[in-house]
Amino acid sequence: MTLTDYLYYVILPILAFSVLLIVYRFIKGPSIADKIIALDVLITTGIGIIGVYSIIHGRSTFLDTAMILALIAFLSTVAFSYYLEKRNRKK
Amino acid sequence: MSTLILRTASNYLLPVLLVFSIFILLRGHYLPGGGFVGGLIAAIAFVLHAFANGLDNTKGLLRFHPGFLMPVGLALAFFSGMAPVLVDQSFMTGLWFPQPFPVIGNVGSALFFDIGVYLVVIGVTLTIIFTISESA
Amino acid sequence: MSSVIIVILVTLGTLFVLLSAIGLVRMPDTYMRISVNTKAATLGVGLILVGTAVFFNDLSTTSRALVIILFVFLTAPVSAHLIGRASYFMGVRLWKGSIMDDLRGKYQKNSYILKSEIDDTPEDNIDHSKMKDK
Amino acid sequence: MEILLAIIIGILYAAGIYMMLRRSLVKLIIGIILLGNGANLLIFLLGRITEGAPPIIPEESKVFLEAYADPVPQALILTAIVISFGLQSFAIILVKRAHKVVKTDDLDEMNATDEDS
Amino acid sequence: MLAAILLGFLFAIFLVFTGKFFRGKLAILSALIPAGLFAYFASFIPQISSGEIISKTYQWVPAFGVDLSFKLDGLSLLFSLMITGIGFLVFAYTASYLRGHKYLDRFYGYLSLFMAAMLGLVLSDNLISLFVFWELTSISSFFLIGFNNTNPASRKSALTALGITGFGGFSLLAGALLLGSISGTYSISEMLSMKEAIAGSEYYILAVVFIFVAAFTKSAQFPFHFWLPGAMKAPTPVSTYLHSATMVKAGIYLLMRFTPVFGDQEFWNTTLIIVGGITMVYSAIHALFRTDLKGVLAYSTISALGILVFLIGLGTKAAFLAAAVFIIVHALYKATLFLVTGIIDHQTGIRDVTKLGGLRKIMMPVAIAGILAAISSAGIPPSVGFLGKELTYEASMHAETFTIIIVIAIVLTKILLLWAGFVAGIKPFVGKLPEAHKDVNPPGFLMWAPAIILAVLGILFGIFPMLIESALVKPVVSSLGADASDYHLALWHGFNTVLLLSAITIAVGIFLYFFLKPSAKLESRIGKLEFISPKSITEKGTHYFSVFSAFWTNVFQNGYLRNYVTTIVLFLVVLVGYVMFGNPTVLIDYRQLSEVTAYELAVVIILIAGVFYTVFTKSRLAAVAAMGVVGLAICLIFVFYSAPDLAMTQFSIDTLTVILFVLVLYRLPKYLTLSDYKMRVRDGILSAALGTVVCLLALQVLAEPTNTELGDFYAKNAYILAHGKNVVNVILVDFRGIDTFMEISVLAIAAIGVFGLLKLRLKSTDRSQ
Amino acid sequence: MKSRFVSNLLLTFVWVALTGDFGFQNYVFGFVVNFFILWVITRGNSDARYFTIIPKLIAFFFFFLWELFKANLQVAYEVITPNFRMKPGIVKVPLSVKSNLGITFLANMISLTPGTLSLDVSNDKKVLYVHSMYITDREEFIKGIKNGFEKRILEILR
Amino acid sequence: MTQQLILYPLLLQLLLAILLMFFWKKINTQRIISMLGSLVHLAVSIGVFAYIWNNGTQTVQAGSWEAPFGITFIADTFAITMVLLTSIAGLAVSIFSSGSVIGDRLRFGYFPIFHFLLLGLTGAFLTGDIFNLYVWFEIIIISSFVLITIGGEKAQLEGAVKYFTLNFLASMIFLTAIAVLYGLTGSLNMADLANKVAAVENRALVEITAILFLIGFGIKSAVFPLYFWLPASYHTPPSAVSAIFGGLLTKVGVYALIRVFTLIFVGDAFLDQILLVLAIFTLFSGALGALVQNNIRKVFSYLIICHIGYMIIGLGMFTEVAIAGAIFYLVHDILVKTNLFMISGLIYRIKGSNSMRALGGFYANYPKLSLLMFIPLFSLVGIPPLSGFWPKISLITASFETGSYWSLAAIIFASFITLVVIAKLWAEVFWKDAQEIPVKPKFRYYHKIKNIKRIQIVVPIVFLSMVTLYVGFGAEHIQTLATRISSELMNNQQYIDAVLNTQISE
């Protein structure tokens, strides 16, 4: 089994399975915070998937996307928290 | 949001993100990136700063209305497109310096165009988000 | 040789990611879910990216991988903090097995000013025990 | 995979229109965004998809040495995404203002301009 | 000749700028224009009576085959003289009738506009330019009928008249264009030479119908007649000029003009006889039931027009002769009666014939004019009316079929018209003068002189028919394609059946005049039948039509955005579905498609889950977060399929959208469950149908061969010519840079829009400015 | 002025790392780029010293990585075994570090290590509220933090 | 420099838009720049028009990339005529805006956006690339969104929500069509597409693509049953905005329909049949709608819909005569509709209302203005020899020649209803006694505003009325133009050759 096959047939499926688990939590909630943290973890996992994928295809270019994901995902979490604070304050 | 942790973190992230945005802008012709994404990242840096420190502080940083970047960027794009017309070539024909520059590589009208895109995107994003924040 | 290192790094990383996913599903309250994920996923992704850096073994990729790791490690705890505190004043309860809550009565309602000591205006402060269940 | 993508695109179109058919302003915006995503993916799919071969010329070369994905649909989608973003941001604010001025989130109550004849 | 026609237009335009000088004493100067024109046209009489035809062509719009070609033959000469002659009298009369009126200048403007249009109409040899003038008469008539425009009834009548004549106008246009298509020319003269070709064309009936509708509406034939009584709201000079002497005869003119083209065909003749016959009898009877003088005159005018149509329908030489004479007769006496009625109205303010009497004591010249006109109208010798009636009877008796019915109808009509003429021309002047009218002022010279002139001419032409015979009547008949050179107009043709009929007519008519007085009672009796009249049917139809219009409009434009979206999507689904499933050749080729891997499947699953969650969640924030999941999934798809730039952009933009949403959301209310279950199911089905159609469409396109020529060119030249290695970026900033330029412009515009939406608050005083 | 220069230099290193081009020209270019950025955000660095800390931070990072890995195993065990043996709660930890950077640093380190999560810092910067999954004893827990991370951070910052 | 000639109208508008953004708050400067710029634009357009008229179709390859690889701009007679009309209407509305749009709106980017809108229109007319056309359409719609909402009044916003949604939907359908087209042919250049689409074997897919374009453009051109956004919104913004919308916005949809269906999807009987049916219903629905409205701007809105039917019916009959009729009508309609909305603005300035019930007495009180307004109103009706009359000759003739009696009936019906509607409007607004309308305090009534503003409001109306009169009385010229355009369109090979055989000069 080559490295590529290993990543392709073992690692990526595990990561894919993780993604499904995370989405399960996303849908189940119950609080909005759970959804936000699930989304955050999902994006983090996505970075991992992209990392593995770039090894499989031998293209480091994909890491650029991962870089953007890492940077920007943070902002949406900030925005959601901002929303939650504003919303509660309004009440 | 009045959280010290976020405020501190964002103050450090701002310059890093801005460096990153220029990096993304300049490499766009060779690798993924370019004026658009670069501009977005720069804008996001300021937005993050605004979330953490309040809008007024961020505006204080900028010193001019971000909307001003829009005409500036558009004008830059326009002149980079018009330059070839002045030498009797078609609009938006690429003009290139004969020798590649260090680091940036080949420099031509397309690069200035991309910088125009970069500026417009920053201007647009910040105008939109700042305006909403102010009237929220 | 490098291939072995890559396999180890990536495998470990993937397992940590899986771990965090399982944790996310299994942990009984929001705070613990945040807690588990902030590290497991972060560490997992960090390991995978190190593996990537090793694989490509060139400077530009390595630096990019490092930048990603840096960003992730820099932002993950801040995110966790933001969501955690938001959960608290949104009224997300601690797990029933929790043994203490020093935050009770410290957040001022509406302004979210956080005090270090309980003051004499308890009615203005957030207290989960006084909230009704949904 | 193409079949799955086609199904996804169908779902995005359907979901987008379904949301646009609701009476809530917010749902309208969500519908618009979903529909936009559907259209972008459609361009992507119909431009034919290629795995793991970004249209970026290798560092040491002047031309492509191996297969590469068609860059045209990507460029088109980039333009379309950005334009959609402009429209969506405007729409979000429009909805906010409309809600504030007309004082309803119910689109069914926004019919004065059609009636007043 | 062009100058002659344009003179009226130029004067109208001239009046726009100098109008205020023509409101006062100078108004009478306007009459110089028709007078001059009359003289001009009269100067052609010798040439025309000698059989000459004068024509003149000016180029206008050759691209359409439309030119300004004019033809002066007997028919057009007669009409030209009527238009300018009566025009002259009416212009003069108006100066007195509307003396000091605030808008007298406008009135003259419209009148001269009308006169010019009417001249153009009768002189045009090009069918399209004829139509142009035809429409101009309708428009100037609209302005004249609505001259007292602050009066709602006036406005309504103007609208009705324009509606009906406008409708006829479009019919004329269609007819003209159809004839043009058939014959390849719009020149009426050239059409004359293609009589057989046109009659043999499969479009003959259609073309004739178009022309009929035009003529019948303009000349107030049953069932389109009712606009004419309504048009009596106009000032009397208008009624005189347009609605008795000239414009209403445009339809007659048209029929006569086309007699040589369409005539001698059963459809043509029969229709005209029937329509003319019904019109003449129907409206003559109606005249009996009027108390308003102008009402009586209006219905008798319609009746007279019916007679003319009927005569044209008879299509014999005698009938043409009768028609030619009757046009002159009618113009003279009916114009007189209108002028007289106008004078009465002007001086006493009353038009109700039951309240009038003895006015001879105050306005003797008017009485003379009225009585002379009544005599002519009654066809009592030695008036020219007698000539007309004799000829009419003569023609009727030689009708080919249903002779008896035709004769009875025409005699009945004539009897009733005699009554009408007497009521209008004699009754107001005889008997006792009511107390109230003792102090009525006599009319000015300018008012009664035109009436006298016309009335006297009516008698004069009767006594000396040779004055009109070769100058006017015979050229008209020869324009209609018949030869009447052997015929001589004379009062006395010896004892014959026609004379007998004449005697009966006069006797019965006079008897009727003494026994049947116009009364309000009678009028209300006919009013009860009003609901089946064409007028009320049309009005009802119009009403239901506007109800239907409102219904139709509101069905589609119902104010509900979701209905609009539904309609559009449904339209798309049905149309595309029809083509897609109607073509069995469209197949999906599965072989070319790639396999699915685990991680792809996972991404697809989360994407679908995200979409469904977005759609069905009850929390808005959750929906926004779920869109984040969707965005991430799409981003990963872009990564998997070689589009890192896209992935980056997609993700950044999704994040920004989330931020925007979040900044706005907490200002918006929570979701409400607004639509019921049924509606959701319905929308669900429609959406699913769209989704299916798009999905199948995508798969079918994928089965087609690909062409990567474009991408290959870019890939080959990206570095070598455009100095970049990221081909996508090179496309964006170079190959297709303008797209990108405009894309950032879109962003800038959106930002300006957002800025304005949020920052611009109009002061309450600036609202709706 | 001096700190500005130092910041500029440090960002130049970040730039060079990002581009992966260690040529002299790239240093110069990175310096110019960052000079520009710092000019744009003149007000952004009230903590002028922060860049001097980065090298120490990197050292700390590797130490921390090990801590992180060790503690992760504990959570892993918790997550994959059927029963919960947790004793969670929110603990108030008094702070010795005073600077914003120090507090943020500490809070983040706590969050990154398993079982603990920094929820918030009081507005008077006196205490940090930490959620922990395993609280055997409140004082013990506080002591652990103060002697562990906080002590090291204080060292780094001085 | 001459080879870039056809881009000058486009570049000038772009320059104006950008320049105006620099003078953000200086509204007087903006007014002057806009008016002078529009004047120059008209001069340039006339120049380019004359050049094309004398030298035939011209193309420019943006970026010097040969077709079909770069973006092609092409000015055939049709395109340059539309550009010229845009510049005429643009100049009129620019002046009108200077006089009638209140300062607050001008301070929030009215003029830059206005010129962006004109830029979008110009671009859409000149482009020879289908995706680029999409981009120009987006410039147009985003500008129109901003203009329709500027000021943010209640009615504006309500209308804008619908306007936005349905136009967005149209854009998405357009984009879907482009996706399919690219998937089928791998090309974006319209001339190249004409060749490649003809070579596609699966005609059903081509037909579906054409239907998608039909619906996408159909929404934009307000064809039945896709027009809903128009009556819901066109009466809500300031009348200067309605004027440019009413004149040009739907017409660009028509332009695109004509372009696509004469160049790319040619000779499909089923599609022509659909076009005809849609056109007939459009004529019908628009006419009925206009009949029941009370607000004059709504009347004009429905008449826009109604009269779009004339152009589509011309396209549907697809003969040289019919298309010439459609083109002539297009020319007439742009001028008249722009003018009518400006007139509704003038009426509003005078009386503070646009409701027919509330208005009255114009003829008595403003005879000269009434006479002026008469010109476009009755040109619209097509009272011969005013401009609206001539194209009907072609359309009716074509319906006889193609045996399309339903078309004939619809054309006559719509003409008749238009006549009735305008006559009714005339009777209500101009003839009826002046009605008592409560005086709005601080409303800037026509008699209260400065002379210069009054001139700025009236002059463009006079200007467009004069042009309309020229179209009517100089019908020969317009018909010659329409025939030339029509024959160029019917012979799409000349377009294709102009694009694909262009020599690239270094």
Ligand code: NA
């Ligand atoms: Na890019």
Ligand code: NA
């Ligand atoms: Na994170």
